[in-house]
Amino acid sequence: MTPPRPTFRIVTALAAAVLLASCGADEAPVDETPEQAAPDAATTPPADESSASADAQPALDAFPVTIDTPTGEVVIEERPERIISLSPSATEILFAIGAGDQVIAADEFSNYPPNAPTTELSGYEPNVEAIVGYEPDLVVLANDINEIEASLTALDIPVIINTAPLDVDSGYDGMAALGLATGHADEAAAAVSGMRAAMEDALSAAPQDAQIRVYHELDETFFSASSHSYIGSVYAAMGVVNIADEADTDQTGYPQLTEEAIVTADPQLILIQSQAAYTAEDVAARPGWSQVSAVKNGNIIVVDSDISSRWGPRLPQLVDLVVGALSDIAVPAGR
Amino acid sequence: MMMSTQAPPADALEESAERAFRIRWPAVVGAVTLVVLVVLLSVMQGAGGLPLSGVARSLAGALPGVDVAQTLTPQQQGVLWQIRLPRTALAALVGASLAMAGAGYQGVFRNPLADPYLLGVSAGAGLGAVLALGFGLDLAWGPVGALPAAAFIGALVAVTGSVLVARGSFRDPATLLLAGVAMAALFAALQTFALQQLDQSRTREVLSWLFGRLATQGWQPVSLLLPYAVLAGAVLLVHARHLDVLRLGDDEARALGLRPARSRLVVVAAATLITAAAVSVSGLIGFVGLVTPHVVRLLVGHSYRLLIPLSALVGGAFLALADVGARTLVAPAELPVGVITALVGAPFFCFVLWHGRRDR
Numbered sequence: 001m002t003p004p005r006p007t008f009r010i011v012t013a014l015a016a017a018v019l020l021a022s023c024g025a026d027e028a029p030v031d032e033t034p035e036q037a038a039p040d041a042a043t044t045p046p047a048d049e050s051s052a053s054a055d056a057q058p059a060l061d062a063f064p065v066t067i068d069t070p071t072g073e074v075v076i077e078e079r080p081e082r083i084i085s086l087s088p089s090a091t092e093i094l095f096a097i098g099a100g101d102q103v104i105a106a107d108e109f110s111n112y113p114p115n116a117p118t119t120e121l122s123g124y125e126p127n128v129e130a131i132v133g134y135e136p137d138l139v140v141l142a143n144d145i146n147e148i149e150a151s152l153t154a155l156d157i158p159v160i161i162n163t164a165p166l167d168v169d170s171g172y173d174g175m176a177a178l179g180l181a182t183g184h185a186d187e188a189a190a191a192v193s194g195m196r197a198a199m200e201d202a203l204s205a206a207p208q209d210a211q212i213r214v215y216h217e218l219d220e221t222f223f224s225a226s227s228h229s230y231i232g233s234v235y236a237a238m239g240v241v242n243i244a245d246e247a248d249t250d251q252t253g254y255p256q257l258t259e260e261a262i263v264t265a266d267p268q269l270i271l272i273q274s275q276a277a278y279t280a281e282d283v284a285a286r287p288g289w290s291q292v293s294a295v296k297n298g299n300i301i302v303v304d305s306d307i308s309s310r311w312g313p314r315l316p317q318l319v320d321l322v323v324g325a326l327s328d329i330a331v332p333a334g335r
Numbered sequence: 336m337m338m339s340t341q342a343p344p345a346d347a348l349e350e351s352a353e354r355a356f357r358i359r360w361p362a363v364v365g366a367v368t369l370v371v372l373v374v375l376l377s378v379m380q381g382a383g384g385l386p387l388s389g390v391a392r393s394l395a396g397a398l399p400g401v402d403v404a405q406t407l408t409p410q411q412q413g414v415l416w417q418i419r420l421p422r423t424a425l426a427a428l429v430g431a432s433l434a435m436a437g438a439g440y441q442g443v444f445r446n447p448l449a450d451p452y453l454l455g456v457s458a459g460a461g462l463g464a465v466l467a468l469g470f471g472l473d474l475a476w477g478p479v480g481a482l483p484a485a486a487f488i489g490a491l492v493a494v495t496g497s498v499l500v501a502r503g504s505f506r507d508p509a510t511l512l513l514a515g516v517a518m519a520a521l522f523a524a525l526q527t528f529a530l531q532q533l534d535q536s537r538t539r540e541v542l543s544w545l546f547g548r549l550a551t552q553g554w555q556p557v558s559l560l561l562p563y564a565v566l567a568g569a570v571l572l573v574h575a576r577h578l579d580v581l582r583l584g585d586d587e588a589r590a591l592g593l594r595p596a597r598s599r600l601v602v603v604a605a606a607t608l609i610t611a612a613a614v615s616v617s618g619l620i621g622f623v624g625l626v627t628p629h630v631v632r633l634l635v636g637h638s639y640r641l642l643i644p645l646s647a648l649v650g651g652a653f654l655a656l657a658d659v660g661a662r663t664l665v666a667p668a669e670l671p672v673g674v675i676t677a678l679v680g681a682p683f684f685c686f687v688l689w690h691g692r693r694d695r
Binding site for chain 2: 259
């Protein structure tokens, strides 16, 4: 719980005019617009501005710190200034908690925020030599692939494995851990409470009792996300019926459905990926789909693939979008 | 009695050939019946869970001059006519194409291990598919999507490469086979490299295609594959006798007035074309092309005149049946059909081999 800091700063980011208010307060931000890129509690200094080093360090940011990670405890001796983030989700979080200017390199898929230092580094096939070449003092990974953690630890480079959370709540812990690790514990706490508030705010508008049948399509081969997946848990919080659940008997989170089952389940809302090579029109034109409710009533919406596949501060935007679509379906008293 | 240098062996050959080439009608009738049964089963079984009477009424209603009351909802009609029937047809057609091509390759290479992917069709098509899916390489023209087009072209490029490496010589199948192995390795490496560069969200789609899946875009893939299957199937059938004679050896074939190299070229071209077309709409479905000809051989002997058409029927039935499994075993989830062909096909093939060897 931090005292409110009534300072507002407007940062104009690259393409989208992104409004980032830094208030660090607990109160719920009101009127979250889809254009807003981060919860109000987050501070994102522009890349050319180094503010963190000038700040007096609060007591919480005293180093060394010990971080609990899924793979054990990691001790970070002093405030990291050369962070490499090989996880797009972690990159978004680091920038949202004000550690952005300590990040010197991010992996090839860290495409947000726009000023993230995206490089050729890979998070899927991490190359120790390429990583060490940047002389990092902290490496954040999504998964320990090819024993990368052991290799880096052997070189005295601390590693934090920031695994993809299975639901929204467990993601907050990762955010707090990254705050502690980078010397931004208070900003992380503020970001967490801001995001919690934004999520509650967005979810409060969901038509919980409407039992709307939803189909989240990952690709043209009818892979879907059930309630056991991260994004599916977000939908579940909206009180929808996820048509992929029936197929996900082993609870992997991402079952492949048969086309027949999808059409027969008659989803009222279909969500497709922004990265997909096809459009809502293409889905509507699929042979045999013309009688599906979502197609008949034009309820096929495109969700940002990045937001729906990584835990991050932009999640409330997606919730707003989907809740809006659900409300539109629920309001006409059809069923 | 005049002794010409050619006639007696030719006569003897023709005679022994004729003996071996008796049409076994029971087998033919059995194969056709099998296909019909599997197609019916496939139409009745699916994840959609359509009522049988409704399906029967809908199918009967499609016949000219038949007028029955329809009991299926419009949604169920859509599932039946736009999803289930096209998929059944596609499975049968792909299975038939791969099995025919497999029989053709086995004849050309006189090698029981030959399968339609021998000369790099799979690796070439795979590379094409990865490039098309992952990098938005757009080779689409007309109604054909980028993926089938790229896979088709990739497959033909790889096989052409194999033939060029072998200096276009069809005199010596072993050289061609080795060239194919090398070309397949090269394309597979390129494919792996391309996969490495892909965005994660795209990788799954590519992998799904590589495992083999029966594309479901209504009747479009069926109409894409059908002309190739008919054309190449006809060429293979016409050349079945050549393959029969080639089994006796190149010198004997020449004695019978055949040009072995040219026959091989034609058969390889037809089999490659049909495989490339099948792969472009269904990805890499293994096992069907390799095993079906052997099963048919154990049933009806070695004559290619019988082997090619029966392989087509049995292969079509096999893949359609495997697809019923893919759609229903874990419904409403789906299994990759390539997994089923191997899971069900391998033990069955082992049994047929064991059984077939017993009375030899």
